[in-house]
Amino acid sequence: MSDVALPLGHAAAEPAGERTHRGEALAAWLLTAPAILAFVLMLLIPTAAVVAIAFTDYELGAPALRFVGLANFAELLEDRGFVTSFRNTAFFVAVTTPVSIIGGLMLALLIESGTRGRAFFRAVFFLPVVSLMVAMATAFQYMFHPTIGPVNAALRGLGIVGPNWLGSSDSVMWTLAIIGVWEQIGFNMVLFLAGLTAIPRDLYAAAEVDGVRSAWSRFWTVTWPLLGPTSLFVLTITMIRSLRVFDIVATLTQGGPNKASEVLLYTMYTEGFTFFRMGYSAAITVVFLGAVVVLMLLQTRVLDRRVHYG
Amino acid sequence: MTPSSPHDKSLLADLPRLALLSVLGLIFLMPYIWMISVSLKPLDEVWRASMSLIPQTFAFEKNYGRVLSEVPIGRYLLNGAIVCFGILVFQLAFALPAGYALAKLNFRGRETLFAFVMLGLLIPAHVPAIPLYIAFAQTGILNTYAALIAPSTISVFAIFMFRQFFRAMPDELIHAARMDGLGEWSIVWRIIVPNAWPAATAFAIFSVVAHWNDLFWPLIAVSGKGELATPALGVIYFRTEEAGDDFGALMAAATITTIPLVAAFLIAQRRFIEGITMTGLKG
Numbered sequence: 001m002s003d004v005a006l007p008l009g010h011a012a013a014e015p016a017g018e019r020t021h022r023g024e025a026l027a028a029w030l031l032t033a034p035a036i037l038a039f040v041l042m043l044l045i046p047t048a049a050v051v052a053i054a055f056t057d058y059e060l061g062a063p064a065l066r067f068v069g070l071a072n073f074a075e076l077l078e079d080r081g082f083v084t085s086f087r088n089t090a091f092f093v094a095v096t097t098p099v100s101i102i103g104g105l106m107l108a109l110l111i112e113s114g115t116r117g118r119a120f121f122r123a124v125f126f127l128p129v130v131s132l133m134v135a136m137a138t139a140f141q142y143m144f145h146p147t148i149g150p151v152n153a154a155l156r157g158l159g160i161v162g163p164n165w166l167g168s169s170d171s172v173m174w175t176l177a178i179i180g181v182w183e184q185i186g187f188n189m190v191l192f193l194a195g196l197t198a199i200p201r202d203l204y205a206a207a208e209v210d211g212v213r214s215a216w217s218r219f220w221t222v223t224w225p226l227l228g229p230t231s232l233f234v235l236t237i238t239m240i241r242s243l244r245v246f247d248i249v250a251t252l253t254q255g256g257p258n259k260a261s262e263v264l265l266y267t268m269y270t271e272g273f274t275f276f277r278m279g280y281s282a283a284i285t286v287v288f289l290g291a292v293v294v295l296m297l298l299q300t301r302v303l304d305r306r307v308h309y310g
Numbered sequence: 311m312t313p314s315s316p317h318d319k320s321l322l323a324d325l326p327r328l329a330l331l332s333v334l335g336l337i338f339l340m341p342y343i344w345m346i347s348v349s350l351k352p353l354d355e356v357w358r359a360s361m362s363l364i365p366q367t368f369a370f371e372k373n374y375g376r377v378l379s380e381v382p383i384g385r386y387l388l389n390g391a392i393v394c395f396g397i398l399v400f401q402l403a404f405a406l407p408a409g410y411a412l413a414k415l416n417f418r419g420r421e422t423l424f425a426f427v428m429l430g431l432l433i434p435a436h437v438p439a440i441p442l443y444i445a446f447a448q449t450g451i452l453n454t455y456a457a458l459i460a461p462s463t464i465s466v467f468a469i470f471m472f473r474q475f476f477r478a479m480p481d482e483l484i485h486a487a488r489m490d491g492l493g494e495w496s497i498v499w500r501i502i503v504p505n506a507w508p509a510a511t512a513f514a515i516f517s518v519v520a521h522w523n524d525l526f527w528p529l530i531a532v533s534g535k536g537e538l539a540t541p542a543l544g545v546i547y548f549r550t551e552e553a554g555d556d557f558g559a560l561m562a563a564a565t566i567t568t569i570p571l572v573a574a575f576l577i578a579q580r581r582f583i584e585g586i587t588m589t590g591l592k593g
Contacts, residue, residue, distance in 0.1 A: 025417035027494035032423060035408035038400075038464035043430055046438030046445075053440060060444065110331055114324045117331065123579050124335040127342070129586060130575040132523050134542040135564035138549060139345040142557050150344060153361050182338065190587050244434060247525045251546060265436055265526070272440050273530055282440050289437050296432050 047289075053282035060276035072283035082284065085255075085262035091173050092263060093242040096180040101234055103181065104188025105227075109219070111189070112196050122193065125186040133183065137251040140179050141166065166252055169260030176261060179248050184241060188234050195230030199223065236299035240292055264288050345568075349373055349561035356557045373562040380552045380559075383566055385537065386544030390570075393458045393528075393540055394518045400463035401517060402510060409472025410502045414484055415494070424473075430466030436526060443530055453538060457531040462521060468513055475509040476502065515585030522571055541567040 054072055058065040076082045111121050128136065143149050144165035152162030165175040199222070207222050246265040249255060255262040255270065264284060272281030343363065348356055352369035377383050411417075412424055442461050446452045451460075483505075487497050503510075525542040532538045539547055548563045575582045 021416070024415050024494070028411040028415040028417040028420070031407035031411040031415070031494065031498065035404040035464065035469060036423070038404050039426065039430060039466065042442070042461050042464050043433060043438055043466070044426075046441035047433055049441035050437060050439075060447070107334070110327060114319055114327050116321075116324055116328060119579065121331050121335055122583070123576070125338055126583055127338070127572065127575070130519050130523075130571050130582060131342075132541060132545070132564075132568045132571065134523075134525055134545045135568045136341055136345075138545065138560055138564045139341040142348055142561065143341060143344055148357055148557075150340075150361055157361075182341075187587070190583055194587065240434075244436065246436075247523075247542075250525060250529065251549075268436070269526070269529070273443070278440055278444065285437055285440060289433065292434055293432050 050282045050285050050289075053279055054286045056279045058279045058282075060278055065279070068279070072280050073286075075280065076283055076287070081259055081262060082267060084259050085264055085267040086287075088173055088260075088262055089243065089245065089264045092177055092180060092245050093239055095174070095177040096184060096242045097235065097238045099177075100181045100184040100188050101231070101238055103185045104234070105192050105231075107185065107189040108192035108196055109223075112193060113215075122190065125189050127186065128183050129187050133247040134251050136183075137179065137248045140248075141252055144175055167257060169257050172253060172257065172261045176245070176248055176253070179252075180242060180245060183248075184238060187241075188238060191230060191234050191237075192227065195227050196223070199226045233299065236295050240295050240299075243288070243291055243295070264291075345561045345564055348557050349565050351558050353556060353558055369558055373558040374566070376552075376556070376559040377548065377563045377566060381544060381548045381563070382537070383544060383548075383563065386539050386541050387567070387570065389455075389538055389544075390522050390541040390567075392455060394521045396455065396459040397462045397521050398514055398517050400459065401465045401468050401513075404463060405465055405468035405472055406503060406506060406510070407498050408469045410476050410498055412469065412473045413476035414479075414481070427466050427469050427473075431470060435462070439527065439530055446531065453532055455538065458528060458538065458540070461527060461531075465513075465517070468517075471513060472506065472509060475506065479505060511581065512585035515582055519571060519582075519586060 055067060055069060056065045057068045057071070107121075107125055111118055143151050146152055146162070146164040146167060149165075151165070155162040163171040165171055203222050203226070204218065207218060212218050212221050244265060245263050246269070249261055249263050249266045250269070253261040255266050265288065268281050268284040268288065271277050271284060347363045347365070350368055350370050350373070351365040352367055352372065355366060355369075412420060412427070438461065443452075446457050446460075451457050479502075483501060484497060487501050492500065522540075523542060524540070525546075528540045528543045529546075532540075532543060545563055545567055549560055552559075
């Protein structure tokens with residue numbers, strides 16, 4: 001619009017345009033300055049620092065620190081506690097991701113397949129997303145209590161002796177995974193509901209003309225292929241959310257019993273802020289960051305493809 | 311919602327679906343149901359392990375009274391509100407102008423700044439925790455509101471989101487304002503901010519939910535049985551130091567701290583779901 005200049009005023013417009021351009025650049029830097037300052041102080045420097053600290057033996061309160069190279073990372077590999085923590089986190093991700101994705105999709109399909117009670121059920125399953133997890137974790141602590149908890153009471157009614165859910169090292173990760181699924185499924189459901197509404201109605205009609213009659217084949221020929229991009233997006237998001245499991249472990253088990261429920265962020269927290277082994281804790285943070293970045297890059301690639309296909 | 315969709319069924323045909331959803335919904339709501347039920351039960355009844363949801367004798371006053379008298383729960387809720395509000399104000403004050411500049415202004419370095427935004431999106435909030443803790447400890451601002459608020463004041467995600475939002479805004483609006491002689495600051499304040507409400511509301515909901523429920527950073531930034539505990543920390547303090555196995559009082563504390571957000575959600579359901587999923591990219 002403003003590029004259209006009358007030939008007559010062309011010569012005069014040049015310096016003025018340059019001035020506004022410089023004015024615009026100045027305004028831009030002033031407008032972004034507070035954000036840049038906060039970004040550098042609160043995110044960029046600390047993130048660079050955490051990577052640097054990971055290569056030192058820094059302990060809070062220690063008089064000096066030494067560059068130790070990869071020693072912290074070498075120690076991680078030898079540390080039974082860390083290996084358990086890594087394995088537990090992988091287990092948690094491996095269980096909660098598929099269950100909360102497939103569960104979320106099935107809930108979305110179930111809600112979408114009729115018109116009654118849509119908003120109501122959507123709200124019910126979404127409720128955990130807005131609930132204070134620390135508080136809900138204590139509710140789960142009661143429900144999974146081995147003697148007075150209603151879960152084992154119900155199992156007793158069926159003649160089954162329930163496990164000591166959170167108290168036994170055999171079942172503790174499974175129990176945390178159940179809570180993790182409960183926490184995440186509603187979020188995935190809502191993402192799938194958005195994906196489902198974006199599928200054009202006439203595609204179903206067209207499929208019916210082509211002889212796709214049953215709900216089952218309708219799902220596999222129309223719904224699933226068109227949900228593909230949504231599903232890949234939900235997959236990476238869910239994995240990253242699962243990777244960050246912390247609240248329920250800190251509230252319910254503190255990594256116990258006998259380190260059976262140590263997870264990455266909780267191990268990082270105790271090493272850094274209970275034992276003040278900052279160098280070691282920073283190394284765990286770097287491992288965590290690495291895992292998140294890998295998943296995020298996967299997601300960006302998926303999103304890129306989504307743009308091209310869409 | 312849609313009055314007649316192609317697969318509108320009769321109530322009878324819809325019954326299996328409704329029944330299945332109801333059963334699943336009930337299972338989902340079990341933690342809430344038991345939380346409220348136990349918060350109303352006296353201790354001996356809780357330990358009798360009866361499966362009955364309705365208490366034989368109501369211990370509302372005893373359980374909730376214990377929470378109110380033994381921990382400053384009102385203070386915790388207020389702390390939660392102060393921290394969430396403080397964080398949100400800074401996030402918006404930093405991200406709105408930056409988002410506008412990245413979307414609508416031409417200047418050298420814009421692409422570089424945006425590259426940093428994309429880089430920032432890769433970093434979870436847990437990563438800078440150790441250096442921030444060390445820096446805060448050395449400057450003596452641990453155990454203050456500033457310590458709770460400062461690390462979250464910058465949301466690269468908010469910058470990214472507002473940039474996308476402003477890019478979709480017509481340039482004519484801004485050109486017209488410039489013609490009228492408005493400076494960039496007035497444009498941001500009088501044109502951009504009022505038009506950004508939908509995106510700002512969505513982000514506000516996402517931000518408040520995230521920080522009200524956050525445990526990780528408050529656990530690090532506030533130590534001891536501080537007056538500065540957020541709701542999440544408050545529940546943990548109450549459990550480890552006061553309540554222990556007194557499930558009635560513990561559930562009362564859990565109920566009190568869960569209610570504010572859940573109530574807000576039930577009132578503005580659609581906005582919450584839109585806000586959280588629209589901004590859910592952050593994971």
